[in-house]
Amino acid sequence: MGVILVVDDDSEIRDVIHVYLRNEGYSVIEAKDGAEALDVLSQRELDLVILDVMMPRMDGIKACMHIRERYDVPIIMLSAKEGDIDKIMGLSTGADDYVTKPFNPMELIARVKAQLRRQKILAGKDVPHTQITIRELVIDIAKHFVSIRGQEVMLTPLEFLILNLLAANPGQVFSADTIYESVWKERVGYSDNTVMVHIRNLREKLELNPKKPEYIKTVWGVGYKMDK
Known part of the structure; x- marks a missing residue:
């Protein structure tokens, strides 16, 4: 159904997301920070990235900017901060969606499915030269x-x-x-x-x-x- 990279320095959050995604039939790869996520992206093709904002070594904002320089993979940002300025910062770097912590895992799954459905439509559409x-x-x-x-x-x-x-x-x-x-x-x-x-x-x-x-x-x- 798709390969999803989950990037978060909190192993418990990664585990929860991993379980829910796996139960929906997705293959899941985990990374604990932005630098590790970039390494994964350089080695294999992914269908979506779930990316936490606050992480050591390389945070989600910087990682998102680097990903957008080379890849079109959909990105869903996660953050414990609910302020509009954080949402604007996340989306301005090229994120496709934004979910605040604590989140309902089923809502996150719904967002994942929506992003993958949209990508599938775009990839399969026979678009005339317009x-x-x-x-x-x-x-x-x-x-x-x-x-x-x-x-x-x-x-x-x-x-x-x-x-x-x-x-x-x-x-x-x-x-x-x-x-x-x-x-x-x-x-x-x-x-x-x-x-x-x-x-x-x-x-x-x-x-x-x-x-x-x-x-x-x-x-x-x-x-x-x-x-x-």
Whole structure:
């Protein structure tokens, strides 16, 4: 069903996650810090990484940044801190989802399944060669390639899907919930800032001045849109 790397310096937490994942049919590899996780990634292909934030030697934030430089594997971050600043920090490094400790193991399993289901859909989809051009922004759907002002932009899979959704429907306003359900392929079951953080990350990568965006516009009280 898939190979999942669990990275946490707490062996008891690794054991709990390992048992639940194994019971769902997944193969599990464990690592106790970010440096060890990078070693595993260099040696074999993985389907998903569950990555704790607070760890010795190399923490989850640094590890996530290094992983994103070379791999597209989905990443779910774990943290004992519940503040929005921690969530923003985790997602800004390229994480695809975020779960706070203490967590319900079944909720984590549901997040894992959602990420793997999304990856499977993307990998198996027969995407026609379609290109969207909006002023200096170019999106090649088939090649999963984005450039702005002639420079390639590296996006995470979720950032690419959000950008594609907005660019393919110019002028249409999408609420945060609609974006979540369209991209994550699941109902919004909790309130958080996940979509807002990904929009912010996109603006940081695409806009000359993220505080005054030219491409991804906010319609206050409604959602987000992109005009031609």
